[in-house]
Amino acid sequence: xxxxxxxxxxxxxxxxxxxxxxxxxxxxxxxxxxxxxxxxxxxxxxxxxxxxxxxxxxxxxxxxxxxxxxxxxxxxxxxxxxxxxxxxxxxxxxxxxxxxxxxxxxxxxxxx
Amino acid sequence: xxxxxxxxxxxxxxxxxxxxxxxxxxxxxxxxxxxxxxxxxxxxxxxxxxxxxxxxxxxxxxxxxxxxxxxxxxxxxxxxxxxxxxxxxxxxxxxxxxxxxxxxxxxxxxxxxxxx
Numbered sequence: 001x002x003x004x005x006x007x008x009x010x011x012x013x014x015x016x017x018x019x020x021x022x023x024x025x026x027x028x029x030x031x032x033x034x035x036x037x038x039x040x041x042x043x044x045x046x047x048x049x050x051x052x053x054x055x056x057x058x059x060x061x062x063x064x065x066x067x068x069x070x071x072x073x074x075x076x077x078x079x080x081x082x083x084x085x086x087x088x089x090x091x092x093x094x095x096x097x098x099x100x101x102x103x104x105x106x107x108x109x110x111x112x
Numbered sequence: 113x114x115x116x117x118x119x120x121x122x123x124x125x126x127x128x129x130x131x132x133x134x135x136x137x138x139x140x141x142x143x144x145x146x147x148x149x150x151x152x153x154x155x156x157x158x159x160x161x162x163x164x165x166x167x168x169x170x171x172x173x174x175x176x177x178x179x180x181x182x183x184x185x186x187x188x189x190x191x192x193x194x195x196x197x198x199x200x201x202x203x204x205x206x207x208x209x210x211x212x213x214x215x216x217x218x219x220x221x222x223x224x225x226x227x228x
Contacts, residue, residue, distance in 0.1 A: 001171075009152065034216055044202065044219040090154060092217075098143055098162060098208055100217055104154035 002027040004093050006103035013081050014111050021076040021106050023065075023091030033074040034092040034100075035065055044090070050074065061085070083112045115139065116220035118203050123225045125190075125197075133188045133223045135203030142208030144186035145217065148172060149200040158201075161186055162208055190225065198227045 003026045013019060025031065035047040048059025055067040065076045074091060091103040116137045125131045137144065143162050147155040147170075157170030161180040175194025180186050186205075190197045201223045207215040 004154075006154075032216075036219075043221050044204075046216050049216050098206065099157070099160065100145065100204075100206075101157075102147075102155040104152060 002031075002093055002095055002099075002101040004091055004101050004103040006089075006091055006106050008106045009104065010107045010109070012109045012111065015083055016080045017110075019076070019078040019081045019085070019108070021089055021091075021108075023074045023076065023103060025072050025074070025091075025093045025101070027072075027093060027095055027101075029096055032094040033065070033067060034094070035059065035063070035074075035076050036090045036092060036102075037087045038090065038105075039087045047076070047089070081108070081110050083110045086110045116203055116205055116218055118201075118220040118223050120223060121221065123223055125225065125227055127227055128192045130189055130191050131225065133190065133201055133203075133225070135186045135188065135220060136184055137186075137203075137205045137218075137220075138184060139205055139218060140183070141205035141218070142183070143206045144180065145204040145206075146170075146176070146178065146186065146188045147202045147204065149202055149222070155202065158188065197225060200224050 005024045007022045033050040036044045037047050038044045048057050050057045050067045058064045063078050089106045093101045119134045145160040146158040156172050158176050159178040161167035177189045203220040204217040206217045
């Protein structure tokens with residue numbers, strides 16, 4: 001079975017600081033990778049996704065993630081965070097059977 | 113507007129009672145999923161269905177049951193056998209494996225169940 005690890009459970013940053021959230025997965029086969037965000041009181045929504053091709057993917061709101069196959073990683077980055085980025089972030093992996101696996105989430109708190 | 117609806121938003125039940133959570137989608141998606149979200153544990157898969165009239169257990173299926181009689185609907189019943197049912201329940205859907213394109217999951221707004 002697949003597992004997804006998010007090592008940062010709670011991150012506190014000041015506005016304009018750079019962000020990197022780690023995500024590692026265990027499945028060795030072909031995977032699709034996702035980052036979702038859950039703003040307070042809102043639905044889970046997709047930030048970005050990787051299916052194939054360029055391992056550096058760009059998403060909404062200035063977020064990007066890099067797929068490093070050799071490290072089984074898909075870390076999320078943003079050069080300069082804003083207060084409005086305060087949310088919980090989830091990394092997810094889909095296997096060949098269309099089953100999705102989620103990490104435990106990282107709560108980001110951006111101080112104004 | 114295409115999307116996923118879950119009802120009710122808040123649900124209270126007495127211990128020992130079964131309760132059914134509704135999930136409807138009008139995205140024409142084949143696959144539907146139920147997750148449970150608890151603080152610090154992320155999303156844990158309860159049941160999923162890749163196609164009508166078929167479903168599989170996820171990682172924490174004990175105490176839950178589902179049906180998939182229609183493509184648009186995937187109701188979840190939380191039975192009295194579920195030992196710790198108080199949680200936030202999320203329904204999701206995706207295009208599934210029938211299409212050529214792989215796709216992400218879309219989520220509903222969730223139902224918060226509290227057992228009194």
